[in-house]
Amino acid sequence: MTDLEAFRRHVRDWIAANYPDSLRGPLLPDGDDTPWGGRKTVYANPDVPLWMERMGAKGWSRPEWAPEHGGAGLAPDEARVLREELAAAGCRPPVFSFGLLMLAPVLHEFASEPQKRRFLPPIARGEIRWCQGYSEPGAGSDLAGLKTRAEDHGDHWLVNGQKIWTSYADWSDWMFCLVRTDAESKHGGISFLLIDMTTPGVETRPIQLISGQSPFCEVFFTDVRVPKENLVGKPGEGWKIAKRLLQFERAGISAQVQSGTGGTPRGTSLADLAKRYCGEDGGRIADAQVREQVAKHEMHSEAIGLTLRRVEAESGKAGPTAASSITKALGAKHNKDKFELMLGIMGQAALGWEGDPFDIEEIEICRQWLRSKGNSIEGGTSEIQANIVAKQVLGLPD
Numbered sequence: 001m002t003d004l005e006a007f008r009r010h011v012r013d014w015i016a017a018n019y020p021d022s023l024r025g026p027l028l029p030d031g032d033d034t035p036w037g038g039r040k041t042v043y044a045n046p047d048v049p050l051w052m053e054r055m056g057a058k059g060w061s062r063p064e065w066a067p068e069h070g071g072a073g074l075a076p077d078e079a080r081v082l083r084e085e086l087a088a089a090g091c092r093p094p095v096f097s098f099g100l101l102m103l104a105p106v107l108h109e110f111a112s113e114p115q116k117r118r119f120l121p122p123i124a125r126g127e128i129r130w131c132q133g134y135s136e137p138g139a140g141s142d143l144a145g146l147k148t149r150a151e152d153h154g155d156h157w158l159v160n161g162q163k164i165w166t167s168y169a170d171w172s173d174w175m176f177c178l179v180r181t182d183a184e185s186k187h188g189g190i191s192f193l194l195i196d197m198t199t200p201g202v203e204t205r206p207i208q209l210i211s212g213q214s215p216f217c218e219v220f221f222t223d224v225r226v227p228k229e230n231l232v233g234k235p236g237e238g239w240k241i242a243k244r245l246l247q248f249e250r251a252g253i254s255a256q257v258q259s260g261t262g263g264t265p266r267g268t269s270l271a272d273l274a275k276r277y278c279g280e281d282g283g284r285i286a287d288a289q290v291r292e293q294v295a296k297h298e299m300h301s302e303a304i305g306l307t308l309r310r311v312e313a314e315s316g317k318a319g320p321t322a323a324s325s326i327t328k329a330l331g332a333k334h335n336k337d338k339f340e341l342m343l344g345i346m347g348q349a350a351l352g353w354e355g356d357p358f359d360i361e362e363i364e365i366c367r368q369w370l371r372s373k374g375n376s377i378e379g380g381t382s383e384i385q386a387n388i389v390a391k392q393v394l395g396l397p398d
């Protein structure tokens with residue numbers, strides 16, 4: 001038996017002994033079982049943090065990372081075998097967090113070694129939950145217009161200002177934040193600062209949305225003292241780091257949309273949903289128009305999936321590039337189209353908000369249809385993605 005085969009056997013046995021049965025089945029979007037990690041997150045199922053803890057102890061949530069950074073130091077072949085076995089056993093990701101998807105990649109590229117050793121292990125193990133402090137009331141698409149100030153006070157930065165649309169700020173332990181350290185230079189005056197949300201002067205106020213949820217907050221900073229060593233990169237390097245992080249964010253959103261492209265949040269395929277609400281005729285969807293719409297959607301899913309794989313293959317080890325804007329914008333439109341199609345298929349049943357006569361899947365689809373409207377705004381609007389693609393991918397003039 002080769003070392004790799006022995007490793008595969010070890011992984012298989014370990015999963016059989018350690019994967020909690022209660023985590024079988026799909027992970028519902030925005031549900032109580034999302035493994036966000038952190039000190040404040042409350043889970044409906046205690047096996048979610050248990051799985052996080054077990055995988056974290058092995059360093060297997062990011063197996064290629066060095067052990068001192070919270071990984072297991074696995075060789076690429078071993079990490080591939082581990083992923084194959086986890087997928088074959090239907091295991092959910094142990095951690096799904098902004099820290100892991102967005103912050104960690106830029107820490108790897110831009111942080112000092114002491115910063116990596118301090119911040120990466122708790123991200124990998126899901127111990128600290130991060131939020132993203134980019135947008136401000138006057139700075140969304142024009143992000144470089146941000147005004148939150150960080151003044152140099154010798155051993156610390158003094159931060160004053162406001163962020164908005166900060167997803168889950170009230171549940172987060174830390175924020176990666178864009179601040180202005182120089183008022184004279186629009187892009188060159190931005191810095192990338194890590195802020196502990198328990199620091200005196202940080203206040204979060206949740207914003208209620210049409211979906212009934214409050215996933216966003218306004219965050220206010222009043223004379224917040226942030227240690228000097230929490231700045232990533234040099235003062236004024238924040239714009240470069242911010243843009244790189246957005247590429248990881250957009251690639252992450254694209255992959256997430258793609259993984260849920262086939263059907264409902266519970267994993268029912270569009271074809272099965274259509275048969276349930278429009279009837280079945282010899283194994284086919286009875287309504288010819290709906291049949292055509294579902295077939296078109298599935299073809300688009302396939303085409304987007306292939307494009308995603310091509311973009312990933314082209315960027316290779318260097319990670320995401322500006323092409324992540326293509327897949328992000330495509331994915332946003334596709335997901336919104338999918339929910340519109342599901343609503344059309346379900347008719348009045350799609351009006352379910354809560355209680356009888358609607359079942360849980362109908363309620364989830366209705367709420368996620370509303371949530372999908374944000375897809376073409378979050379992580380940068382689709383218009384902004386089109387601008388990036390025009391300039392940075394196609395090389396068109398300004």
Ligand SMILES: Cc1cc2nc3c(=O)[nH]c(=O)nc-3n(C[C@H](O)[C@H](O)[C@H](O)COP(=O)(O)OP(=O)(O)OC[C@H]3O[C@@H](n4cnc5c(N)ncnc54)[C@H](O)[C@@H]3O)c2cc1C
Pocket residue numbers: 131132133134135136137139140141142164165166167168374375377378379380381382383384387
């Ligand atoms: C679900 C969701 C989660 C979010 N989470 C976070 C978060 O965690 N942290 C965070 O910092 N932010 C977050 N945001 C905010 C998000 O990044 C901003 O909403 C987004 O960048 C757009 O900014 P804005 O809302 O200020 O709109 P604006 O920038 O005011 O844009 C308004 C409209 O004008 C268009 N427009 C603006 N400029 C141009 C241009 N140059 N060319 C063409 N069209 C243009 C836009 O496309 C848009 O249609 C989130 C948003 C959503 C919907």
